[in-house]
Amino acid sequence: MTDVIVVGSGPGGVNAAAPLVAAGCRVLMLDYGNRDTRYADLVPRRPFAELRRTDPNQHRYFLGDAFEGVPVGPVRVGAQLTPPRMHILADAAARMPVDAPGFAVSMSLARGGLGAGWSAGVFPFSDDELRDTSLGLADLQRHYDAVAERIGVAGAHDDLEPFLPPSPSMMPPLEIDSNAEVVLERYRRRRAALNARGFFLGRPRVAACTRPCRGRGPYPYFDLDYWADVDRSIYRPQWTLEELERSPNFTYLDRRFVLRFAESADRISVHVVRADGGGEERHVGRAFVLAAGTLATARIVLRSLGCYDTPAPILCNAYTYVPTVNTGMLGRVPRDRRYSLGQLTAIVRLERPHEHLLQAQLFSYRSLLTFKLMKEVPLAARQSLRMLRVLLPCFAILGIHHEDRPAENKHCVLRRGEPDRLEITYRPSPDEERRQRRDERVLLRFFRRLGCLPLKAIRPGHGSSLHYAGTFPISPDDRPLTCDRDSRLRGTRAVYLADGSIFPWLPPKGLTFNIMANADRVGTLLAEKLR
Amino acid sequence: MPTSLDAAALEVEAQVFARYLVGRPAPPDLVERYRTAAQVVWGQADEPGDAALLEFVRRHPWSVGPLDAATALLAPGGPLRGRILLMAAILEATPAFADDFLPRAVSIPTLSLRIATAGIVAVCQALAGILLQPIARRRRS
Numbered sequence: 001m002t003d004v005i006v007v008g009s010g011p012g013g014v015n016a017a018a019p020l021v022a023a024g025c026r027v028l029m030l031d032y033g034n035r036d037t038r039y040a041d042l043v044p045r046r047p048f049a050e051l052r053r054t055d056p057n058q059h060r061y062f063l064g065d066a067f068e069g070v071p072v073g074p075v076r077v078g079a080q081l082t083p084p085r086m087h088i089l090a091d092a093a094a095r096m097p098v099d100a101p102g103f104a105v106s107m108s109l110a111r112g113g114l115g116a117g118w119s120a121g122v123f124p125f126s127d128d129e130l131r132d133t134s135l136g137l138a139d140l141q142r143h144y145d146a147v148a149e150r151i152g153v154a155g156a157h158d159d160l161e162p163f164l165p166p167s168p169s170m171m172p173p174l175e176i177d178s179n180a181e182v183v184l185e186r187y188r189r190r191r192a193a194l195n196a197r198g199f200f201l202g203r204p205r206v207a208a209c210t211r212p213c214r215g216r217g218p219y220p221y222f223d224l225d226y227w228a229d230v231d232r233s234i235y236r237p238q239w240t241l242e243e244l245e246r247s248p249n250f251t252y253l254d255r256r257f258v259l260r261f262a263e264s265a266d267r268i269s270v271h272v273v274r275a276d277g278g279g280e281e282r283h284v285g286r287a288f289v290l291a292a293g294t295l296a297t298a299r300i301v302l303r304s305l306g307c308y309d310t311p312a313p314i315l316c317n318a319y320t321y322v323p324t325v326n327t328g329m330l331g332r333v334p335r336d337r338r339y340s341l342g343q344l345t346a347i348v349r350l351e352r353p354h355e356h357l358l359q360a361q362l363f364s365y366r367s368l369l370t371f372k373l374m375k376e377v378p379l380a381a382r383q384s385l386r387m388l389r390v391l392l393p394c395f396a397i398l399g400i401h402h403e404d405r406p407a408e409n410k411h412c413v414l415r416r417g418e419p420d421r422l423e424i425t426y427r428p429s430p431d432e433e434r435r436q437r438r439d440e441r442v443l444l445r446f447f448r449r450l451g452c453l454p455l456k457a458i459r460p461g462h463g464s465s466l467h468y469a470g471t472f473p474i475s476p477d478d479r480p481l482t483c484d485r486d487s488r489l490r491g492t493r494a495v496y497l498a499d500g501s502i503f504p505w506l507p508p509k510g511l512t513f514n515i516m517a518n519a520d521r522v523g524t525l526l527a528e529k530l531r
Numbered sequence: 532m533p534t535s536l537d538a539a540a541l542e543v544e545a546q547v548f549a550r551y552l553v554g555r556p557a558p559p560d561l562v563e564r565y566r567t568a569a570q571v572v573w574g575q576a577d578e579p580g581d582a583a584l585l586e587f588v589r590r591h592p593w594s595v596g597p598l599d600a601a602t603a604l605l606a607p608g609g610p611l612r613g614r615i616l617l618m619a620a621i622l623e624a625t626p627a628f629a630d631d632f633l634p635r636a637v638s639i640p641t642l643s644l645r646i647a648t649a650g651i652v653a654v655c656q657a658l659a660g661i662l663l664q665p666i667a668r669r670r671r672s
Contacts, residue, residue, distance in 0.1 A: 052629040059564065059624040067568045070620045072613050333636040370632045371619040378607065380600035380660075381615045382552055383653040385632065390642050392634035 002028040002251075003530050005270050005285040007258045007300070009033065010113020011512050012291030012499040014240040015147055016519035016526075021250045023527035028283060029244070032109035032275055033254025034091060038065065039084035043228040047221075048367060049336040061227060062369060071372065082226050082368075085117045091275075095257060096296055099415075100424035103316075104463035107295050111254065114293065114466060115237040115512065119341050120225075121361065122153050122205035123509035124165050124517070132505055134474050134485060137165060143517040143524070145169065151235040151516070152213045155205035159195065163347050163357065164205060171210045173203045174219060178335050179364040179396050180343035182328035186450045198349035199446040204342045204361060207235035207513070214243070223367050225340035234341075256281070260304040261288055263493055287494035287526055291519060294468035294500040295412075299422055301472060301481075301489065301497075302414040311411040312481055314424060315470035315506050318402040318436055320459050322444065323365075324452035329394040340367035342399070348443050358439045359508040360400045362452075365392055396452050400443060401508040402436045406470055426462045467511040472497055473504035487522045498522045540589060541566040547592045548618035551599070553631045557622065564621050569614060580668045581610045587667035598667060600653055601660025 003025040006017045013029060020027050039061045044051050051058060063069045064083035081088060092107040108114045124144045127137040148167035156173040157166060176184065187194065187201040194201075209217025210233075217233035224230050232239055244250045255275040262269050268288045272281045290297045298312060342361035350356055365373065370388055377384035404410075409427035414420050428436075444454045472489060475482040482490050483502050489495045498519035500511055545565035549557035557565070577585065584602075588595050588611065595615070602612045622628040637645065 049633065052633065053626050056626060058626070059621065062624040063568075063620055067571050067617075070568065070572065070617055072572055072608075330642060331636065331639045334634070366634070369620065369623050370634075371616055371623050374619060375607075375616050378603050379649070379653040380596055380603055380656050381612075381619060382596060383600070383649040383656070384603075385552065385619070387646055387649045389632070389635050390637050390645050393636050 001267070002026050002283065002285040004028070004287045004289055004526060005030060005268070005283055006289045006291060006498075007031070007270070008113055008290070008292040008296070008499070009111050009237060009241050009252070010108065010291060010293060010499070011115040011118070011237050011516045012519040013113070013289070014237045014244065015150070015516040016289045016291055016496075016498040016523040017244055017250065018150060018240060019146070019520055019523035020527050021244055021247045023531070024249060025527055025530055026249045027244075028251045028253065028285065029241075030256040030258055030270065030272060030283065031111065031252065031254050032091070032095075032257055034087050034110045036084055036087045040228065043084065043224065045220075045222070045230060047336060048223040048227075071375065080226075081117060084227055088114065088117045095419070096299060096422070097419060098295065098422045098424060100422075100426070100463070102462055103424050103426040104461050105295065105424070106463075106466050107293055109257075111241065112237040118207070118236070118512055119510070120207040120234050121342055121345075121510040122148070122155065122164075122207050122513045123359070124167075125507055125509065125514055126163060126165060129507040129509075133503060134476050140514075140517050140521060141165065143520040144513075146520050147513065147516045150240060151207045152209040152216065153205055154208045154210040154219075156203040158202035159191070159200045160202035160345055160347060163200065170205075171213070174206055174208060174210060174339050175221065175337070176203060176343045177338040177364055177366070178332065179326055179329055179393070180362060182326060182332075183362065183396065183450050183452060184344060186328060190449065194446060194449070197446075198351075200347045200349075201450075202345055204345040206339075206341060208339070209233045214239070219339065221337045221339060223336065223338050223340050226367050258292065258300055260300060261495060262304065263495070268494060286530060287496065289496045289498050289522060289526070290501075291498040294471055295422060297497060297499055297501050298412055298471045299414060299420060301495075301501075303420060305481075305491065307481065308414050308416045308420075310481070311413050312471045313406040313473070314410050314412045314426060314468065315404045315406060315503070316426065316463050317404050317465040317467045317506050317508060317511075318428070318462070319465035320400045320436075320440055320457055322398040322400065322440070322457050323455045324396045324398060324447060325391065325455065326394050326396040327451040327453060329396075332393070334364075334366070334393045338364070338366065346443070346446070348439070348446065350439055350442060353435070356403055357508050358400065358402065358443055360398045360443055363397045363399060365395045365397055398443075398447065398452070398454075400440055401465060401510070402439065403508045404467075404506040406473075406505065407432070412471065428462070467500065467506060469500035469503040469506055469511060472501045474502045475504060486525050487518060496522045496526060538566055540586070541569050543589045544569075544585065544614060545618060547588060547595055548615050549622060550592065551595045552615070552619055553622055553628055557618075558627075561621055561625060565618055568617055568621065572613070572617065573610060577610050583669060584609075584611055584664070584667050585614070594663060594667065597656045597660035597663050599660070600656035601664050604657055605661070605664070
């Protein structure tokens with residue numbers, strides 16, 4: 001019999017499976033497993049700027065064979081996905097219908113899950129932040145380290161270290177681009193004054209190999225990260241899945257869609273429908289790890305426990321984009337050698353109404369095509385093209401994350417149907433939204449001092465950070481639909497959650513690395529129990 | 532009058548939009564790509580007002596700038612704007628036209644001049660386009 005059945009091949013699934021497989025457990029991973037079979041091999045291994053001038057086939061992967069990369073209509077969640085990444089969201093909305101007015105939902109049935117398009121930001125929670133999760137750094141540090149070693153993390157020991165605990169295996173940081181260099185240099189000149197006021201800036205931690213690691217990397221600086229996984233230097237869960245597939249005690253079954261689980265005295269059976277053909281299957285194991293992604297996991301848990309019409313909390317970091325003009329770049333020629341992802345991380349410590357943090361990442365708009373921005377400029381296309389061409393080297397885009405905590409109007413409910421529908425209500429209070437705007441003004445004041453003049457705050461709407469979490473939180477209280485400290489779902493014997501479901505609140509940081517570390521903890525604990 | 536998704540009409544549109552965006556004609560393979568893309572993205576014939584607007588642009592290529600400026604303000608989701616952006620996407624994803632879209636670093640005075648000129652032209656075009664739109668949207672009998 002299988003020891004552990006793991007559902008989902010995303011960041012949680014593969015990092016829960018890895019310690020189990022290493023400990024000799026027999027692991028079965030069930031996954032839908034969509035992949036890109038059309039575009040991946042078309043993107044040449046050449047720098048973005050060069051292939052734009054030379055590759056006659058670029059229209060295929062830039063625009064898509066069915067022109068799916070040409071957005072028509074208003075900006076929607078997933079619009080940032082390029083044709084080679086669009087398989088990540090394929091089939092999910094049809095298989096897992098959600099009613100979520102005013103809340104953007106992105107779910108994945110891809111091999112690697114949403115992690116297949118992860119922006120690779122590594123933001124370990126601090127001891128204080130974990131305490132609110134009923135855990136501490138002592139519980140998670142070794143798992144942060146294990147995951148960092150497994151996925152490869154590049155970063156610097158800089159002013160952000162008090163907020164982002166380091167890992168011993170950290171590789172040298174990625175080279176930041178010209179835009180970020182100018183901002184960082186200005187920060188260094190004003191560091192003491194800015195730090196005294198609670199503002200800290202540094203290089204981002206990125207799940208990338210800056211030196212060869214596990215057959216990946218080193219990072220080639222081709223600026224193609226939105227289009228391709230060149231040299232596999234940016235981490236994707238599929239890389240760990242491939243390593244797992246080489247182990248004799250690991251079995252991967254794709255084209256499976258998990259419906260529910262049922263427990264008996266000593267085993268768990270998992271009911272599955274085949275994606276090809278629709279036939280049903282049953283798989284049996286001693287323990288079950290659910291890592292299907294917060295929203296998919298919520299469906300499976302609520303259905304399996306018969307908790308229809310029962311509200312469960314839901315969280316998602318509020319997210320705001322602010323395009324700015326970096327005055328320090330005016331008249332300068334930017335380097336083409338760069339990477340596409342976040343270039344700098346800023347953290348602001350705010351005191352009111354309680355001490356809390358705000359986190360922002362600085363991006364340059366260099367790695368996508370210009371026509372997508374032309375669409376957003378309310379000028380004639382020819383004029384907007386002329387302006388954007390000269391302004392693009394100076395564009396610094398801030399992506400601001402706010403913390404999120406459970407509240408009365410943030411919940412999801414499963415409604416019975418064929419198929420069941422998940423209803424999401426997410427309405428932050430006016431006070432919370434006011435506080436977020438005030439916090440953003442504080443952050444933008446700091447960036448003005450660094451020469452970045454904000455143009456406009458764009459709030460793409462609730463749910464747009466994709467950091468869905470908090471549905472079955474770890475809690476010290478023995479309540480239904482919560483997890484114990486081991487991430488075991490209360491009311492079950494051996495059902496463990498290893499995705500965003502277990503976080504009772506969200507600090508203003510990327511969630512993915514923390515999901516991975518907790519998944520590694522779940523896998524490690526489970527391996528010890530099953531021994 | 533041809534329907535908006537008539538192949539010949541789409542070919543004329545492609546050339547009008549290419550000259551408008553980059554100041555030179557599109558080669559036949561890009562015209563064909565535009566035709567295919569427009570049929571994939573829009574599929575059905577346009578609403579009568581939009582069809583008339585597109586036909587006006589095809590007959591009077593000089594009007595594309597003002598009408599584009601007006602629709603950028605008044606109907607950014609409309610087919611005229613959408614098809615200009617589609618042609619922009621097709622040109623941008625072609626090596627021969629890449630340099631027309633790639634960012635350029637310029638001196639601060641040039642940047643200021645470029646932005647001021649583009650801004651003034653955009654405002655004038657938008658005003659002209661707003662006046663022109665009712666005429667352009669009228670169907671020819």
